Amino acid sequence: MQQQSHIRKAQSCATDAQQAAQEFHAGVAQPDMALVVFFCSSEYDLDVLADEMQRLFAGVQVVGCTTAGEIGPAGCREHSLTGASFAASHFSAVSGHLEHLQQFDADTGQAFAQGLLQELHALAPHSDTDNGFALLLVDGLSRREEPVTRTFQRALGKLPLIGGSAGDAMQFVKTHVYWQGRFCSDSAILVLLTSRLPLRIFKTQNFVTTEQRLVVTEADAPSRVVREINGLPASQEYARMLGIDARDLDSARFAAWPLVLTIGGTTYVRAIQKANPDGSLTFFCAIENGLVLRLAQGADLLQNLEQTFARIRAEIGPPLLVLGCDCMGRKLEIAQSPDKQRIDEVLLQHNTVGFNTYGEQFRGVHVNQTLVGVAIGPQALETNDA
Incomplete structure (x- = not known):
């Protein structure tokens, strides 16, 4: 046409x-x-x-x-x-x-x-x-x-x-x-x-929020790096919630299981870019100490x-x-x-x-x-x- x-x-x-x-x-x-x-x-x-x-x-x-x-x-x-x-x-x-x-x-x-x-x-x-x-x-x-x-x-x-x-x-x-x-x-x-x-x-956006709660307990906001979640090494705690070993974290799992922040009743995804050798996680969005996030699961895209x-x-x-x-x-x-x-x-x-x-x-x-x-x-x- x-x-x-x-x-x-x-x-x-x-x-x-x-x-x-x-x-x-x-x-x-x-x-x-x-x-x-x-x-x-x-x-x-x-x-x-x-x-x-x-x-x-x-x-x-x-x-x-x-x-x-x-x-x-x-x-x-x-x-x-x-x-x-x-x-x-x-x-x-x-x-x-x-x-x-x-x-x-x-x-x-x-x-x-x-x-x-x-x-x-x-x-x-x-x-x-x-x-x-x-x-x-x-x-x-x-x-x-x-x-x-x-x-x-x-x-x-x-x-x-x-x-x-x-x-x-x-x-x-x-x-x-x-x-x-x-x-x-x-x-x-x-x-x-x-x-x-x-x-x-x-x-x-296609995801449903779970009841699994994560608190950012140590972060470097300018570099968008989270070092600790719930007081534990960030990649270790995130992997535990997925039921896998931290060594198995990859971009496909980050995409399938994003983290979300709720502001005024609206949810916004805070996606993970990569897991770092020191156990920290680098995000694609701003992240700071004290943020309360929830684990989300992808729905039917x-x-x-x-x-x-x-x-x-x-x-x-x-x-x-x-x-x-x-x-x-x-x-x-x-x-x-x-x-x-x-x-x-x-x-x-x-x-x-x-x-x-x-x-x-x-x-x-x-x-x-x-x-x-x-x-x-x-x-x-x-x-x-x-």
């Missing part, structure tokens, strides 16, 4: 960076593009890819990031380049690049986000922020997602923020965001977008996904595009699931384009083990223009 002219999506599985960029460009190029968003494997030659993207999309606003896996028209893949373009006839977008996240402070972050909001209002003075969103792409190894997300959402007010932390194919060495022809680390990209089309942001998309269809119709940020922990879980093929089909059926992340952002909170995103519907909203 031919794509709607105002949104075009594509995915190249070419292993050569220059070829991948050319194939991607051929798939998404359209007249008068307001924005191009892309997600790419960190295994590409990023210098070559950056140069070719800048050449092909000269004069176009382009943002992107590296991933722990890509989602697009070719399915859930690794070592690919995927994304979408948005026509200026139906979308208005502004974007900015914030460097030096290690020195991030709230005043600078608030001024940055508010400046972009003023740019959007100047570009589209009649736009309605109720039908817009902010997209955050952030260095996934910066460990600064919590203050950045919280500050940006506070500055943006009613405009809801979603986003994802860039990955590097689960090497955990260096992640990148793309801005104005180059890939950068220790950086964040913020995009503000409004549309004539209906939008719905969403967050979904396919059913949860189908229910989520059913709600979206009921609200805005079959989506032209779902821009999704899906946790790498979910990717690991799906890889072991007998429903893997069907899950891929559901994502394809709903025109999902996105990436596997090292963390997700939803409104003002940095989370794990979730799928967050925005769905864009097919019908233009009515306006009151004279």
Whole structure:
């Protein structure tokens, strides 16, 4: 079926960076593009890819990031380049690049986000922020997602923020965001977008909370390392609750048995990245002394996904595009699931384009083990223009 002219999506599985960029460009190029968003494997030659993207999309606003896996028209893949373009006839977008996240402070972050909001209002003075969103792409190894997300959402007010932390194919060495022809680390990209089309942001996660309670009794918050849980070495106590030896802890078990924090009746996953040789655990989210966590068990991911998309269809119709940020922990879980093929089909059926992340952002909170995103519907909203 031919794509709607105002949104075009594509995915190249070419292993050569220059070829991948050319194939991607051929798939998404359209007249008068307001924005191009892309997600790419960190295994590409990023210098070559950056140069070719800048050449092909000269004069176009382009943002992107590296991933722990890509989602697009070719399915859930690794070592690919995927994304979408948005026509200026139906979308208005502004974007900015914030460097030096290690020195991030709230005043600078608030001024940055508010400046972009003023740019959007100047570009589209009649736009309605109720039908817009902010997209955050952030260095996934910066460990600064919590203050950045919280500050940006506070500055943006009613405009809801979603986003994802860039990955590097689960090497955990260096992640990148793309801005104005180059890939950068220790950086964040913020995009503000409004549309004539209906939008719905969403967050979904598939787990049930157990009664097993864990108290963080020793943690190094800046490094997201927990040394003790319930007064015992963290990996040993976590493994005991799973009924296994600490030596058998791995990424698949972390994905299947995440820990959750409850705030105001809402549960947020605090996913484990790795077990360390000294018996500590490194997390993907902020963690500190005194936090009370509960062990959670993964539920039916396919059913949860189908229910989520059913709600979206009921609200805005079959989506032209779902821009999704899906946790790498979910990717690991799906890889072991007998429903893997069907899950891929559901994502394809709903025109999902996105990436596997090292963390997700939803409104003002940095989370794990979730799928967050925005769905864009097919019908233009009515306006009151004279």
